[in-house]
Amino acid sequence: MEFVDLKTQYSILKTKINERMNAVLEHGQFIMGPEVMELEERLAARTESRFCVGCASGTDALLIALMALGVGPGDEVITTPFTFVATAETIALLGARPVFVDIDSRSYNLDPKLLDQAITLHTRAIMPVSLFGQCADMDAINALASERGIPVIEDAAQSFGATYKGRQSCNLSTIGCTSFFPSKPLGCYGDGGACFTNDQELATRMRQIRVHGQDRRYHHPLVGINGRLDTIQAAVLLAKLETFDTEIADRARMSTSYSEKLSDVVMTPFVEPSTTCVYAQYTIQADNRRDLQEVLKANGIPSAVHYPVPLHLQPAFFVPETNIGSFPQAEAAAQRVLSLPIHPYLSDSDQTKVIEVVREVVSNAATCPSN
Numbered sequence: 001m002e003f004v005d006l007k008t009q010y011s012i013l014k015t016k017i018n019e020r021m022n023a024v025l026e027h028g029q030f031i032m033g034p035e036v037m038e039l040e041e042r043l044a045a046r047t048e049s050r051f052c053v054g055c056a057s058g059t060d061a062l063l064i065a066l067m068a069l070g071v072g073p074g075d076e077v078i079t080t081p082f083t084f085v086a087t088a089e090t091i092a093l094l095g096a097r098p099v100f101v102d103i104d105s106r107s108y109n110l111d112p113k114l115l116d117q118a119i120t121l122h123t124r125a126i127m128p129v130s131l132f133g134q135c136a137d138m139d140a141i142n143a144l145a146s147e148r149g150i151p152v153i154e155d156a157a158q159s160f161g162a163t164y165k166g167r168q169s170c171n172l173s174t175i176g177c178t179s180f181f182p183s184k185p186l187g188c189y190g191d192g193g194a195c196f197t198n199d200q201e202l203a204t205r206m207r208q209i210r211v212h213g214q215d216r217r218y219h220h221p222l223v224g225i226n227g228r229l230d231t232i233q234a235a236v237l238l239a240k241l242e243t244f245d246t247e248i249a250d251r252a253r254m255s256t257s258y259s260e261k262l263s264d265v266v267m268t269p270f271v272e273p274s275t276t277c278v279y280a281q282y283t284i285q286a287d288n289r290r291d292l293q294e295v296l297k298a299n300g301i302p303s304a305v306h307y308p309v310p311l312h313l314q315p316a317f318f319v320p321e322t323n324i325g326s327f328p329q330a331e332a333a334a335q336r337v338l339s340l341p342i343h344p345y346l347s348d349s350d351q352t353k354v355i356e357v358v359r360e361v362v363s364n365a366a367t368c369p370s371n
């Protein structure tokens with residue numbers, strides 16, 4: 001059983017993917033070829049954003065967004081400690097300081113109730129993450145941010161295709177950033193990402209930053225990076241986009257099935273009724289996570305911990321002001337979360353096997369006094 005089954009997906013979409021990739025090999029415009037513009041148009045339309053800027057990765061998308069907003073040394077950017085490292089890494093790379101705010105224990109996303117107290121005169125941006133495929137409470141975050149005149153970047157690396165109160169993830173704030181890492185709900189065959197905005201000036205800056213800060217060849221009004229999306233990757237994404245909605249529906253169906261059959265024995269994902277989740281991960285909580293993971297492995301079932309160490313406890317982001325106990329919800333989640341296999345090609349029989357093993361381990365632990 002695969003955690004994410006890209007081989008089966010390829011065998012089903014092979015003709016379309018090969019056609020698209022071969023077209024790039026034929027025309028030879030590997031850098032900023034026509035597929036990049038075509039994809040940007042398609043993704044902008046899909047998210048109802050005015051602008052989409054393809055990037056070399058989700059990490060570069062975040063970096064480009066922060067650079068476009070002018071984040072630099074001495075600035076603070078508020079974010080969550082319960083996320084993939086890239087969220088805070090990009091802030092630190094620019095010489096700014098990630099300021100963490102604890103998460104809501106049910107959604108795993110930044111708790112807007114705690115935001116106000118973290119804002120200072122140095123706060124230059126707020127960067128919530130739409131974790132596991134469900135949007136953060138963007139209305140609450142945006143409301144506070146706009147009161148204080150602070151831009152908001154949605155780290156939507158895991159949530160492309162999700163909706164929040166009827167609107168699309170990536171188009172919920174000043175800038176939205178996503179990732180097309182192969183295992184993401186919409187993934188390419190290498191690294192890829194995109195930034196979204198409705199602000200023309202920001203879009204122009206982001207387009208320049210992704211190509212060494214240039215506005216025309218060898219003219220550089222800004223300091224930038226080499227952050228372009230490869231044409232080949234855009235071609236793969238165009239092919240995969242055709243079945244993306246069906247795949248999202250399949251993920252949702254599988255998550256419903258998991259939750260129906262597991263919610264009496266473990267904590268299953270909580271999805272706000274006003275949102276739809278793309279289930280980049282299907283993440284449960286269990287007391288005996290290590291045992292559960294071992295038994296799953298012994299039964300040929302892969303699982304993963306997203307994420308075992310919150311970022312404020314990572315040496316790279318250590319500051320004396322925060323330590324163990326500073327963000328109790330993130331720390332508690334890090335001890336207990338476990339992601340189960342979920343992808344559009346997971347067979348019913350494989351899913352049944354996962355459910356049976358989880359139920360058995362958890363029930364045994366409950367009845368065995370030594371545990």
Ligand SMILES: Cc1ncc(COP(=O)(O)O)c(C=O)c1O
Pocket residue numbers: 057058059060083084086087129155157158179180181191192193
């Ligand atoms: C929340 C989050 N932010 C940023 C990233 C970085 O994306 P990429 O791996 O495409 O650079 C990821 C990727 O896993 C992620 O999950």
